[in-house]
Amino acid sequence: MPTQTKINQYTELLNRSVSGLHEAERWKNFLSTASRLYKYKFAEQAMIHAQRPDATACADYDLWKRPDIADRQVKRGSKGIALLDRSDSYPKIRYVFDISDTEARSKKKLRFWEINRENEPIVTDLFRERYGAKSGDMDAAIFETAENIARQFGADYANELLDYTENTFLEELDDFNVYTVFNGILEKSIAYTLLERCGFPADAYIDEDDFSELYNFNSAETMAVLGAAVSDLSEQVLRNIEITIKNFERSKNLESTRNNHRETPGRNRNNVHSGHENRDISSRTDSPGTSGNRVLRQGESEISPGTETDEIRNNAHKGNAEPTLDGHRQNGEQTGGIAHQENGGIGGSERETEIDRPDEMGADDEQHPAQSKGNNAERTDIQLNPDNS
Numbered sequence: 001m002p003t004q005t006k007i008n009q010y011t012e013l014l015n016r017s018v019s020g021l022h023e024a025e026r027w028k029n030f031l032s033t034a035s036r037l038y039k040y041k042f043a044e045q046a047m048i049h050a051q052r053p054d055a056t057a058c059a060d061y062d063l064w065k066r067p068d069i070a071d072r073q074v075k076r077g078s079k080g081i082a083l084l085d086r087s088d089s090y091p092k093i094r095y096v097f098d099i100s101d102t103e104a105r106s107k108k109k110l111r112f113w114e115i116n117r118e119n120e121p122i123v124t125d126l127f128r129e130r131y132g133a134k135s136g137d138m139d140a141a142i143f144e145t146a147e148n149i150a151r152q153f154g155a156d157y158a159n160e161l162l163d164y165t166e167n168t169f170l171e172e173l174d175d176f177n178v179y180t181v182f183n184g185i186l187e188k189s190i191a192y193t194l195l196e197r198c199g200f201p202a203d204a205y206i207d208e209d210d211f212s213e214l215y216n217f218n219s220a221e222t223m224a225v226l227g228a229a230v231s232d233l234s235e236q237v238l239r240n241i242e243i244t245i246k247n248f249e250r251s252k253n254l255e256s257t258r259n260n261h262r263e264t265p266g267r268n269r270n271n272v273h274s275g276h277e278n279r280d281i282s283s284r285t286d287s288p289g290t291s292g293n294r295v296l297r298q299g300e301s302e303i304s305p306g307t308e309t310d311e312i313r314n315n316a317h318k319g320n321a322e323p324t325l326d327g328h329r330q331n332g333e334q335t336g337g338i339a340h341q342e343n344g345g346i347g348g349s350e351r352e353t354e355i356d357r358p359d360e361m362g363a364d365d366e367q368h369p370a371q372s373k374g375n376n377a378e379r380t381d382i383q384l385n386p387d388n389s
Contacts, residue, residue: 007091010084014043017050018227019220024211028203029053031189034231035196038238042227044083048096051081057099057112064102070110072102113245115198123198126244131237139200146191149233154183157229164221173216181213186229193234198241 021027033049034040036056040048048055058081064072080095099110115123115138124141127133133144158179165171170178188210195202217223 006093007084010047010082010093013050014047014084015220017046018043018223019218021046021223021227022214022217024208024214027189027211027214028192028206028208031192031230032196032202034234035193035238038193038197038231038235040231042224042231045231046227047083048081052098055081055098055100058096060094060096064097065105067106067108070102071104071106071108072099072110073105074102078102113242115245119245119248122248123241123244126240130240138198139195139205142194142198142200143191143205145237146187146194149190149237150183150187153233154186154229155179157186157225158182161222161225164219164225168219168222169216170222181216182226185211185214185217185226186233189226189230190234190237193230194237197238 021030030046030049030053033053033055034042034045037045037048037058040058048058059070061074061080064070064074074097078097078101080097080101082093082095085092085094120138124133124136124138127138127141127145128136131145132148133141135141135144161170161182162175162178165173165178170181173181188206192202192206195205217226
């Protein structure tokens with residue numbers, strides 16, 4: 001069990017880091033980090049940003065070594081990035097390592113999804129068909145997607161926020177204006193995150209003035225609610241982009257295989273490049289025994305139009321619970337508040353289930369970072385900015 005001193009030190013680091021995010025420039029820098037690590041929870045994103053703001057692809061010690069995923073070795077002397085884990089009775093510290101802390105053990109090439117000229121139209125179609133965007137330009141469609149998601153689901157998080165406005169500048173606002181301020185920042189923050197991960201220069205679209213109301217969130221608790229909302233809702237969109245691109249690439253590979261087979265009768269199909277050798281390691285495995293060649297999670301299917309509302313509602317973070325900065329929320333009673341509806345009225349929240357965000361991988365206890373060994377291979381959270389792929 002890690003020493004209480006270490007737990008206290010990292011808890012203080014987390015609180016200090018989250019509290020400081022109400023400054024616009026710091027918030028934008030955080031969103032840039034979070035866009036690359038979108039499968040991590042907000043508290044873990046904040047911990048990684050506090051220790052390694054330039055991190056681009058993080059995973060635990062054992063995951064980097066797995067031949068079917070990365071086949072990389074953590075360099076001797078590398079310092080792990082500490083994450084707090086309070087999922088058990090006893091707090092734990094577990095470590096992840098950035099790709100810069102690793103070196104290749106074989107000729108395996110790592111590939112990370114990115115937007116390019118070939119797949120941009122199908123991702124833009126995703127924004128239009130699933131999230132209600134109308135523009136045929138991806139950057140404009142991203143803004144429309146962020147606006148629609150914030151409008152539909154922001155009130156659920158704002159209801160939580162009302163419990164933590166005391167002794168902050170938000171306390172001076174009535175409930176409706178708290179929602180208005182929160183929704184505006186949420187919308188711009190989601191857009192910033194999506195722009196960054198999709199390869200657009202977010203600062204060229206969104207500046208500090210767009211976050212001018214962020215100063216009202218001058219407590220760790222209020223920033224935790226905002227951070228969880230941005231993390232949860234952005235993750236859902238980015239996961240669907242990832243699935244869409246993988247489905248597109250899989251279809252291309254199948255078509256290429258068919259064409260090669262037609263052009264060269266009797267050709268050995270094993271000679272056709274399948275793409276598995278360089279597969280995107282930001283995908284997630286289902287269990288320790290899952291094949292490394294698998295692209296989609298069990299239960300994930302092809303993107304189908306018209307399901308955006310149900311999907312996000314069923315996967316958004318469950319409201320009306322205390323936002324603890326370790327990433328876990330304690331059950332609480334509903335305290336009322338506002339809930340924005342499609343017709344612009346105010347009503348009750350419709351969210352029912354907590355977001356499907358499995359546990360990250362990491363050390364079981366506070367061992368030396370380079371020696372810590374996790375045994376949970378349920379998730380592969382290695383992601384990289386397209387510019388570095």
